[in-house]
Amino acid sequence: MNAVEIEQAITDLAELPLDRANFPYAFLEAFGNKDTTIKRLRAGASNKSDLGGVLQTNHIHILTCDLGQVSQSLRALKNSPATVKAKAKFVLATDGIDFEAEELTGGEPPVACAYKDFPDHFGYFLPLAGITTVREIAENSFDIRATSRLNRLYVQLLKDNPEWGTSERRHDMNQFMARLIFCFFAEDTDIFVGKRLFTDTIAKMSAGDSSNTHGVIETLFRAMNMSLGERAAASIPRWADALPYVNGGLFSGNMDVPKFSKIARAYLLNIGNLDWTKINPDIFGSMIQAVAEDEERGALGMHYTSVPNILKVLNPLYLDDLRAKLAEAGDNPRSLLNLRKKMAKIRVFDPACGSGNFLVIAYKEMRAIEAQINERRVEKNIRSEIPLTNFRGIELRDFPAEIARLALVIAEYQCDVLYRGQKSALAEFLPLRSENWITCGNALRLDWLSICRPTGTEVRFQADDLFHKPLNQAEIDFENEGGGTYICGNPPYKGSQTQSKEQKSDLASVFDPLGISSRQIDYVGGWFMKAAAYAQHTVADAAFVSTNSICQGRIVPILWPEIYRTGCAIHFAYSSFKWANLASHNAGVTVAIVGLSRQPRTKKFLFDVSTSGDVTVKEAANITPYLTTGEYVVVTSQRRSIAGLPDMSFGNMPVDGGHLLMSADDAAALGLSDTDRRSFVRRIYGSAEFIRGLVRYCLWIPDEMVAYAGQVESIRARTEKTRTMRLASKDAGTREMASRAHQFRETYQGHKHTLVLAGVSSESREYLPVGLLNGRSVVSNLAFALYDAPLWTLALIASRLHLVWIGTVCGKLETRYRYSNTLGWNTFPVPTLTDKNKEDLARCAEDILLAREHHFPATIADLYDPESMPDDLRHAHERNDEVLERIYIGRRFKNDTERLEKLFDLYTKMSAAAGSAGKKTRKGTRV
Numbered sequence: 063m064n065a066v067e068i069e070q071a072i073t074d075l076a077e078l079p080l081d082r083a084n085f086p087y088a089f090l091e092a093f094g095n096k097d098t099t100i101k102r103l104r105a106g107a108s109n110k111s112d113l114g115g116v117l118q119t120n121h122i123h124i125l126t127c128d129l130g131q132v133s134q135s136l137r138a139l140k141n142s143p144a145t146v147k148a149k150a151k152f153v154l155a156t157d158g159i160d161f162e163a164e165e166l167t168g169g170e171p172p173v174a175c176a177y178k179d180f181p182d183h184f185g186y187f188l189p190l191a192g193i194t195t196v197r198e199i200a201e202n203s204f205d206i207r208a209t210s211r212l213n214r215l216y217v218q219l220l221k222d223n224p225e226w227g228t229s230e231r232r233h234d235m236n237q238f239m240a241r242l243i244f245c246f247f248a249e250d251t252d253i254f255v256g257k258r259l260f261t262d263t264i265a266k267m268s269a270g271d272s273s274n275t276h277g278v279i280e281t282l283f284r285a286m287n288m289s290l291g292e293r294a295a296a297s298i299p300r301w302a303d304a305l306p307y308v309n310g311g312l313f314s315g316n317m318d319v320p321k322f323s324k325i326a327r328a329y330l331l332n333i334g335n336l337d338w339t340k341i342n343p344d345i346f347g348s349m350i351q352a353v354a355e356d357e358e359r360g361a362l363g364m365h366y367t368s369v370p371n372i373l374k375v376l377n378p379l380y381l382d383d384l385r386a387k388l389a390e391a392g393d394n395p396r397s398l399l400n401l402r403k404k405m406a407k408i409r410v411f412d413p414a415c416g417s418g419n420f421l422v423i424a425y426k427e428m429r430a431i432e433a434q435i436n437e438r439r440v441e442k443n444i445r446s447e448i449p450l451t452n453f454r455g456i457e458l459r460d461f462p463a464e465i466a467r468l469a470l471v472i473a474e475y476q477c478d479v480l481y482r483g484q485k486s487a488l489a490e491f492l493p494l495r496s497e498n499w500i501t502c503g504n505a506l507r508l509d510w511l512s513i514c515r516p517t518g519t520e521v522r523f524q525a526d527d528l529f530h531k532p533l534n535q536a537e538i539d540f541e542n543e544g545g546g547t548y549i550c551g552n553p554p555y556k557g558s559q560t561q562s563k564e565q566k567s568d569l570a571s572v573f574d575p576l577g578i579s580s581r582q583i584d585y586v587g588g589w590f591m592k593a594a595a596y597a598q599h600t601v602a603d604a605a606f607v608s609t610n611s612i613c614q615g616r617i618v619p620i621l622w623p624e625i626y627r628t629g630c631a632i633h634f635a636y637s638s639f640k641w642a643n644l645a646s647h648n649a650g651v652t653v654a655i656v657g658l659s660r661q662p663r664t665k666k667f668l669f670d671v672s673t674s675g676d677v678t679v680k681e682a683a684n685i686t687p688y689l690t691t692g693e694y695v696v697v698t699s700q701r702r703s704i705a706g707l708p709d710m711s712f713g714n715m716p717v718d719g720g721h722l723l724m725s726a727d728d729a730a731a732l733g734l735s736d737t738d739r740r741s742f743v744r745r746i747y748g749s750a751e752f753i754r755g756l757v758r759y760c761l762w763i764p765d766e767m768v769a770y771a772g773q774v775e776s777i778r779a780r781t782e783k784t785r786t787m788r789l790a791s792k793d794a795g796t797r798e799m800a801s802r803a804h805q806f807r808e809t810y811q812g813h814k815h816t817l818v819l820a821g822v823s824s825e826s827r828e829y830l831p832v833g834l835l836n837g838r839s840v841v842s843n844l845a846f847a848l849y850d851a852p853l854w855t856l857a858l859i860a861s862r863l864h865l866v867w868i869g870t871v872c873g874k875l876e877t878r879y880r881y882s883n884t885l886g887w888n889t890f891p892v893p894t895l896t897d898k899n900k901e902d903l904a905r906c907a908e909d910i911l912l913a914r915e916h917h918f919p920a921t922i923a924d925l926y927d928p929e930s931m932p933d934d935l936r937h938a939h940e941r942n943d944e945v946l947e948r949i950y951i952g953r954r955f956k957n958d959t960e961r962l963e964k965l966f967d968l969y970t971k972m973s974a975a976a977g978s979a980g981k982k983t984r985k986g987t988r989v
């Protein structure tokens with residue numbers, strides 16, 4: 063069940079009188095438990111309650127009780143040994159009048175409310191449905207419920223008016239929903255005079271059979287688009303007169319209203335019954351945007367950026383600075399005034415703004431600072447000098463773009479009420495402004511300089527109709543001399559594999575003019591590049607939430623030299639942290655925050671979020687594009703090891719159409735004598751064979767024995783098929799290989815032994831899988847190999863240091879480490895090793911191999927499962943790390959950050975000596 067369905071189910075449940083026997087099951091059913099689960103609970107088989115209630119293991123203990131016994135019952139539930147034994151996360155008691163519940167594991171405050179209101183706490187119980195979400199969402203049940211109901215109305219209206227779902231009419235539908243939301247908010251917050259004016263007027267004036275509901279709403283909307291004086295001439299009926307003139311673009315343009323069925327009318331009136339004063343524009347905006355998205359509906363936009371994550375961007379970008387200035391100003395009226403004036407000129411620009419949550423938070427935070435200034439200057443009730451229009455955005459999708467502006471309007475009103483009182487807020491609220499400061503369009507195609515123009519240029523255009531003037535143009539300008547622009551947001555991330563054709567071409571439009579191929583660049587890279595280019599023309603800093611892959615692997619040497627070339631450097635960053643704000647299905651995304659600035663700064667800040675969520679900060683002179691502290695560095699592929707390590711190559715490519723490769727059965731079916739088998743058949747290892755212990759063979763025929771092998775019919779049949787396959791190829795190189803059909807494309811092999819290394823490896827493994835094969839084994843092109851390399855090289859590859867280096871400079875393929883010999887091995891910086899060092903490392907490598915042997919026949923996959931890695935093997939690796947790290951710095955590294963800093967430092971020196979340090983390119987840049 064999705065969140066919308068759950069909300070509906072518990073709302074229905076709360077509307078019925080309490081049925082003591084059935085309530086616990088109905089409650090569990092509402093949260094998506096299957097019939098079979100409920101049946102088993104009812105039968106008592108899985109009900110572990112010791113109090114006569116219902117206890118579902120790992121979930122909840124529910125008790126319905128006599129009138130007035132709710133608090134006692136909840137205490138009993140909490141103290142019940144069965145609750146503890148079954149590891150229940152929630153306890154819940156109700157008598158049908160009162161309702162109390164407590165979450166036992168996460169420290170959330172308990173819920174106590176009237177029974178009929180328990181659906182208001184719907185977010186609190188979402189973990190019961192496997193939807194884990196941050197506290198903010200759970201605490202904003204109103205927003206979830208409102209979204210959920212609007213969602214239902216939206217779906218019903220599309221059912222009643224299918225043509226409104228077509229692409230031509232979607233915009234009208236979205237506009238209609240935005241108008242409704244505004245009216246619900248306005249009627250509950252006294253913006254309309256008279257509580258529930260809008261909903262009650264519809265209830266009163268529209269027929270119960272819903273036939274004229276659309277007409278009534280249309281009349282109300284038309285009234286809101288006219289001053290009172292104009293209404294008589296336009297034949298607006300008296301009953302609509304109580305509604306004020308709103309316009310501001312919101313009620314102009316197309317006045318069409320979709321037709322309402324009875325059920326849609328009931329939904330509408332029901333939404334009006336919610337208490338819209340509780341709306342939280344930053345959260346609500348993000349959720350509501352899901353309403354218009356077929357695929358997102360039901361997920362309630364839960365993968366929006368949470369407020370704490372937004373503040374991770376905005377605080378270091380500029381808010382911390384403003385707060386520091388406020389502290390510095392103390393009570394000095396002049397300094398306070400200067401700060402206020404400066405703030406009025408600051409622009410915040412989110413070029414992928416969704417429904418405006420970054421802009422709303424930025425606005426609210428600045429209003430809080432301004433309020434403190436005003437308080438210290440004893441000017442408490444004065445009008446805010448921070449123009450809402452200084453909070454600009456670009457958004458691709460139409461509905462969120464509209465909601466973004468609405469959310470800002472609501473935020474402004476709420477701030478006015480909070481800091482100046484409701485009277486002043488109301489006096490200035492209507493009519494709404496008519497400017498459009500949220501542009502609906504493609505941020506990678508639009509010219510940011512004209513949407514958020516550099517300071518000191520004149521007003522270009524004043525829109526009177528937000529919805530029907532073409533949106534993709536800059537319509538207002540600012541008088542912002544002296545104020546900076548802060549670009550922020552959470553633009554979309556998409557790796558090159560998942561980009562649509564259009565997105566690839568969007569990226570190309572940014573990078574082609576720079577002479578850079580965008581083929582490997584993540585979509586979000588376009589925003590970084592445009593922000594850096596923008597900052598060349600005006601005072602602007604930028605910070606985005608981004609996939610951490612923008613700071614890893616192959617993309618780094620392509621993207622970052624160009625960004626640095628604009629004069630920008632990273633002035634703050636959050637290195638990778640897990641995205642904590644997603645519904646459970648999306649958990650696991652790792653993000654980073656990267657701030658760019660061209661302003662000279664002596665101190666830069668690198669933040670780190672621990673797994674428990676604690677944030678630490680490190681000051682440094684510089685931050686690298688890999689989000690470590692240190693001098694600018696980008697790691698580029700090298701043909702030879704900068705540390706003089708033995709060559710690592712890809713294994714051998716069969717190009718055989720499957721005829722040189724064989725299963726064990728195939729090999730047996732060759733019917734060879736032991737001697738021939740020894741001469742012509744070898745075990746072959748790719749990543750899967752090595753890691754999962756799969757057995758595969760191949761024909762491996764030495765040149766000098768080709769003639770002899772050709773006489774063995776079973777071998778000849780296979781080489782012939784290989785020849786035919788190669789001859790049929792379109793590739794000239796493959797056809798050429800037909801003349802040596804007994805061979806793989808490459809014929810590399812070790813004589814004494816071969817080290818094999820998987821090309822990709824799960825990120826959950828704590829070490830890269832490397833192994834030692836005997837001299838008769840062949841490595842396929844699906845793994846890397848070092849032929850006859852000394853054993854101490856295995857110790858290097860098996861180290862934590864190497865894993866950390868590979869994860870950073872080679873990047874990941876989805877969630878797996880992706881190895882590269884040229885980018886990972888050849889660049890791996892190793893201090894000069896003495897003979898003693900090599901001996902010690904070789905011993906460590908032997909110990910690792912021996913520990914593995916102790917667990918024969920466990921595979922590498924078994925042995926390196928982090929949940930069950932054997933102690934002796936772990937110990938051998940730790941010893942290996944200890945020995946190697948002492949060679950680097952004389953002690954163990956404290957953490958991976960320290961490892962990386964040392965490695966980059968060493969890399970910079972070693973590659974400079976080799977003449978290949980990351981160079982910055984020189985080409986033209988377009989904004």
Ligand SMILES: C[S@@+](CC[C@H](N)C(=O)[O-])C[C@H]1O[C@@H](n2cnc3c(N)ncnc32)[C@H](O)[C@@H]1O
Pocket residue numbers: 348365366367368413414415416417418419420456457458459462503504505506551552553554568
């Ligand atoms: C990850 S969301 C962030 C939105 C909002 N800040 C939030 O947290 O919910 C990225 C937003 O970028 C928008 N977007 C995607 N491609 C875009 C493009 N080319 N130009 C402008 N916006 C785009 C999406 O529609 C989406 O609203």
